[in-house]
Amino acid sequence: MLRFIVLLSLILALRLVLFYTFQDKSSVIRTNSRTNIKVIREVKGHLKNIYRSALNPKDADLLMGIVFGENLDSRSKEKFIQTGVLHVVAASGMNVSMLTSFLLGTLVIFLKRQHTLLVTSIIVLFYVALADFQPSIVRAGVMALFAFGAGLVGRQNTSFLALFFAAFVMLFWDPRILTSISFILSFSATLGIILLDPILKHGWFGHSFFEDFRTTISAQIATTPILLFFFGTYSPISIIVNFLVLWTVPPLMVLGGAAAVLSLVYETLALPLIYLALPLLSYFQSVVDFFAKDAVPIETNSIPWAIVAGYYLILLSGIMWLYKRRSEKLEMRS
Amino acid sequence: MKKILIPVILSLLSLIFLFSYQTGQLSDKVLTIIFCDVGQGDAIYIRTPGSIDILIDGGPDKKVLNCLSENMPLVDREIELVFATHPDADHIAGLADVMQSYSVKSFNTVAEKKKTKIFETLEKIISEKKIPYQEITAGSQFTLSDGVTIETKWPKAGFSSQDTNEHSLVQLLKFGNFDLLLTGDITYQILDGLDLNSDSIEVFKLPHHGSKTGVDNSTFEKIKASLAVISAGKNNSYHHPHPSVINLLKKFGVEYKRTDKVGSIKIVTDGKTTRVINN
Numbered sequence: 001m002l003r004f005i006v007l008l009s010l011i012l013a014l015r016l017v018l019f020y021t022f023q024d025k026s027s028v029i030r031t032n033s034r035t036n037i038k039v040i041r042e043v044k045g046h047l048k049n050i051y052r053s054a055l056n057p058k059d060a061d062l063l064m065g066i067v068f069g070e071n072l073d074s075r076s077k078e079k080f081i082q083t084g085v086l087h088v089v090a091a092s093g094m095n096v097s098m099l100t101s102f103l104l105g106t107l108v109i110f111l112k113r114q115h116t117l118l119v120t121s122i123i124v125l126f127y128v129a130l131a132d133f134q135p136s137i138v139r140a141g142v143m144a145l146f147a148f149g150a151g152l153v154g155r156q157n158t159s160f161l162a163l164f165f166a167a168f169v170m171l172f173w174d175p176r177i178l179t180s181i182s183f184i185l186s187f188s189a190t191l192g193i194i195l196l197d198p199i200l201k202h203g204w205f206g207h208s209f210f211e212d213f214r215t216t217i218s219a220q221i222a223t224t225p226i227l228l229f230f231f232g233t234y235s236p237i238s239i240i241v242n243f244l245v246l247w248t249v250p251p252l253m254v255l256g257g258a259a260a261v262l263s264l265v266y267e268t269l270a271l272p273l274i275y276l277a278l279p280l281l282s283y284f285q286s287v288v289d290f291f292a293k294d295a296v297p298i299e300t301n302s303i304p305w306a307i308v309a310g311y312y313l314i315l316l317s318g319i320m321w322l323y324k325r326r327s328e329k330l331e332m333r334s
Numbered sequence: 335m336k337k338i339l340i341p342v343i344l345s346l347l348s349l350i351f352l353f354s355y356q357t358g359q360l361s362d363k364v365l366t367i368i369f370c371d372v373g374q375g376d377a378i379y380i381r382t383p384g385s386i387d388i389l390i391d392g393g394p395d396k397k398v399l400n401c402l403s404e405n406m407p408l409v410d411r412e413i414e415l416v417f418a419t420h421p422d423a424d425h426i427a428g429l430a431d432v433m434q435s436y437s438v439k440s441f442n443t444v445a446e447k448k449k450t451k452i453f454e455t456l457e458k459i460i461s462e463k464k465i466p467y468q469e470i471t472a473g474s475q476f477t478l479s480d481g482v483t484i485e486t487k488w489p490k491a492g493f494s495s496q497d498t499n500e501h502s503l504v505q506l507l508k509f510g511n512f513d514l515l516l517t518g519d520i521t522y523q524i525l526d527g528l529d530l531n532s533d534s535i536e537v538f539k540l541p542h543h544g545s546k547t548g549v550d551n552s553t554f555e556k557i558k559a560s561l562a563v564i565s566a567g568k569n570n571s572y573h574h575p576h577p578s579v580i581n582l583l584k585k586f587g588v589e590y591k592r593t594d595k596v597g598s599i600k601i602v603t604d605g606k607t608t609r610v611i612n613n
Contacts, residue, residue, distance in 0.1 A: 053411060056403030057396075057435040073396055251341040278408055279348040280341060 004161075008168045019175040040129050044068070050263040051256070054274040059281040063274075065089025066249060067256035069131040079292035084238020087136075087189075087219075088249055096140035098253055099127055121145055135170065135177060136186035142166035143190075159194050163187065181230055185223055192222020199322050212246035213239075221315065225308045228300055235297040244287050248280040255280075356407045362604075365482060365509045367537070369591075369599040370401030374543065374567030374574070375424035378516065379405055380507070384480030388415040390505075390516055392428030399431055401598060414439045415476065415484075418456075419503040419518030421448035426456060433459045440466045444489055446501035470503070481605070482509045487528050488520065499542060500524055506532060510605020515557065517541040522550045535559040536608050537601055543567075544575020544592075554586040561610065562590040563599055570594070 047068070051060040064070040065088070072080065072089055080086040103123055107116040124141050131137040143162040167187055170177055177183045196218035205214050216239055228234055255277040263270035363383040370377040372393025379402060380388040387406060392398045402413075413436050418426045421443070430452065432438065441460055447453065460467050471491040476484040488504035495501065502518025504525065515535045517525060519542040538559035541548030543566040562583055566574040575592065583590045591599050591610065600611040 052435050054409070056406070056408075056411075057399045057431070058403050060435075075397070075400070247337070248341060251338045251345070254338050255342070275349060275409065276342060276345055279345045279352065282408070 005164060008164070012168055012171055015172050016175050016178070037129060040126075044070075044130060047260050047263065050259065050267060050270055051274060053267075054271050055278060055281065058285065059278065062089065062281055062284065063252060063256045063277055066252050067095065067260065069095070069134050069137060079288050082235055082237075082292045082295040082297065083241040083288050084235050085241055085245060085288060088245070094140075094249065095131070095253055096124060096127065096137055097144050098250065099257070100124055100141075100144035117145070117149065135180055135183040138170055139163075139166045139183075139186050139190065142169050163190055163194060181226075184226060188222045188226060189219040192220075193218045195319050196221060199319065199326075202326070213243050216242040216246065225303070225311045228303055229305065229308050232302055233297040233299050235295050237291050237295050241287060241291050245284050248284050252277055252280055252284075352408060363480075364602050364604050365512065366405070367514060367601040367603075368401065368405050369539070369563050369565055369593055369601075370398055371593045371597040371599075372397040372401065372428065372565075374570040374572070375428070376419070376518070376539075376543070376565045377401060377428060378539065378565075381406070382478055382480050382482045382509070384478060384482075385410075386415070386478055386480070386482070387413045388417070388484075389413050389429075389432060390417045391419055391425040391518070392416075392430075392432050394424045394427050396428060396431045398428035399435060402432070402436070404598075405600075412437045412439060416441050417503060417505070418443040419516070420444055420498050420501050421446060421450070421453050422498055422519065423450065423452050425518065427452045430455050430459055433463060433465065438463070438465050440468065442468050442470050444501045444503055445469045445471070446489075446498060448498060482507065484508075487530065488524060497521070499547070502541070504528060506530060508532075509603065512536050512603045512605050512608055515539065515559070517548070519543075519545075519548070521547050522553050526550070526552050526556060530557065533558070536561065536603070538562045538588075540564050540575070540579065540590075542574070543570070543572070544579045545572070546576040546578050549579055549582060551582065554582055554588065559588055560608075561601075562588050564590060564592045564594075566592060566594045568594045 048060065048064055048070075051063050054060075055063065058073075058076065061070065061072050061076065065072055069089065071077070077086065080089065100120060103120040104116060107119055111119065124145065128137050128141050143159070143166045146162040146165045147158050170183070193215055197214050200214045200217065205217075220239065224234055255273045259270040259273040259277075262273065365383055366381045368379045370379060370393065372395070375393035376391040377393035377398040378390040380390070382388065387410065389398075389402070413432065416429065416432070416438050418429060418441070433441075433456075459465075470486050471493075472486055472488050473490075474486045478484075485506045485508070486503060487506055489501050493501065499519035500521055500523075502520040503516070504518065504520050505516040507514040507516065513532050513535045514537045515530070515532075516539050521541070525541060525548070535557055536559070538557060538561070540562050544564040564575045564579075580590075593599060602609050602611060
């Protein structure tokens with residue numbers, strides 16, 4: 001595995017050096033990041049109308065955000081930022097992993113494994129396009145397919161490798177993404193979850209009830225200094241808000257996603273599912289509204305990069321130490 | 335699987351509960367009026383005892399949608415009557431979003447048109463969505479099956495003026511002993527000359543966000559209102575409501591509420607007694 005990582009890193013380094021040496025200045029200017037493919041636009045418009053036919057616009061937008069990472073209106077967005085739950089509507093990688101595991105699970109009954117992977121890849125690609133190729137979605141898409149591909153050749157426990165591979169693919173495709181904040185956040189959050197969750201699981205928060213809590217804490221440990229570095233603000237209330245709302249996200253994705261698919265067949269079929277999503281959406285909104293009122297973010301005037309770097313060095317050594325201690329314990333037991 | 339199934343069951347239970355709760359609450363047979371806090375603009379949502387939804391103006395932007403979603407029943411996506419009092423952006427811009435998000439059953443406005451982008455957008459949406467459209471003048475009346483009537487007092491047919499505000503719809507909504515006077519951005523010169531045919535007005539929406547062009551001394555001599563409502567934005571650049579208007583209200587002892595101070599204002603009446611509910 002190590003040899004594989006080193007090889008990919010070398011290729012990537014070469015690509016980055018070449019890219020930045022021969023960079024065309026005009027390519028630095030980025031244009032509108034919205035996907036402008038007609039079919040995608042139409043499908044999205046159709047889905048938005050379906051959601052809006054049964055829900056009030058605020059809830060419809062939230063559902064659209066949870067399922068496809070669509071943007072919220074500025075007032076709601078502000079509240080979501082204040083309470084630290086914007087990641088839910090910024091198309092978290094959870095969407096892709098759920099979609100992929102669902103597709104793989106069902107398709108494999110009817111198709112050969114290789115064909116399953118191919119069909120799944122095509123549908124995931126379509127979904128990624130629906131979500132405007134947001135970095136977090138692309139990352140999750142590559143990771144999910146990689147993990148399954150690895151499963152085909154009989155490898156297990158590949159999340160770290162999958163993450164690395166996803167970073168490689170995305171950076172190779174477009175090296176400029178290295179400076180994109182959403183890319184950096186998406187990767188550090190995922191890395192945080194991969195590395196820290198197993199540690200927390202063996203601590204006080206082992207019970208599955210705390211799963212969302214663990215995920216939030218892991219992601220926050222890994223991203224807070226970056227957030228502070230780039231934006232200068234952090235809202236401590238986000239831990240509570242995330243704990244309160246995250247459990248609604250998987251069912252909302254399933255309900256919203258299933259409604260979307262059914263609506264393509266026959267619109268009325270989708271309505272019961274959308275109505276079923278309504279109480280969860282209202283709950284989500286009320287929690288956000290309630291906490292947004294008194295959210296007091298911590299603000300700092302830019303922290304020096306050296307402190308951020310130091311933080312991550314200490315964090316990494318801490319993680320490595322804990323992992324080492326755990327494997328020693330396991331060895332002693334066996 | 336458990337992570338999805340349990341929340342979905344919970345959701346189903348609360349949906350059943352919400353549905354029965356709202357059905358119970360709506361059978362109360364009351365008229366509810368909400369002066370939405372939409373900043374500097376007007377948007378008034380009314381739900382009649384017979385569950386008919388009425389919207390008078392849509393405010394300057396999307397904010398009206400929040401007001402509607404907070405006050406309309408969860409599964410109701412239809413607005414039976416929409417009135418645009420006159421074609422100024424702070425009254426009609428939000429209606430575009432409303433028509434995109436809700437199924438609007440009829441759109442009623444004055445004959446006066448305006449060559450603005452937002453006005454053209456509205457016209458486009460109305461024709462695309464085939465929303466029944468009607469221009470109304472003084473004398474036209476909407477009589478609803480639940481006893482609510484909405485009478486148009488102004489503009490009279492054929493009226494012409496350079497000032498769009500003078501074309502504003504003036505409407506009197508009646509339910510039992512309850513009278514609500516809606517005035518758009520009308521000027522006192524016109525308002526004072528209208529025959530309202532009503533002894534007492536329970537709620538008077540002051541014209542033009544409390545501007546001094548909307549009311550004068552004789553307005554209050556003529557209109558005996560129990561409550562005046564001013565729909566204005568916090569720290570708006572027009573400095574609405576004008577201090578002279580506030581002085582008039584104090585002079586005539588009219589109680590008043592301002593959306594820029596208290597947010598949306600909710601009024602509930604059964605036709606006999608009227609309550610004001612602050613958010």
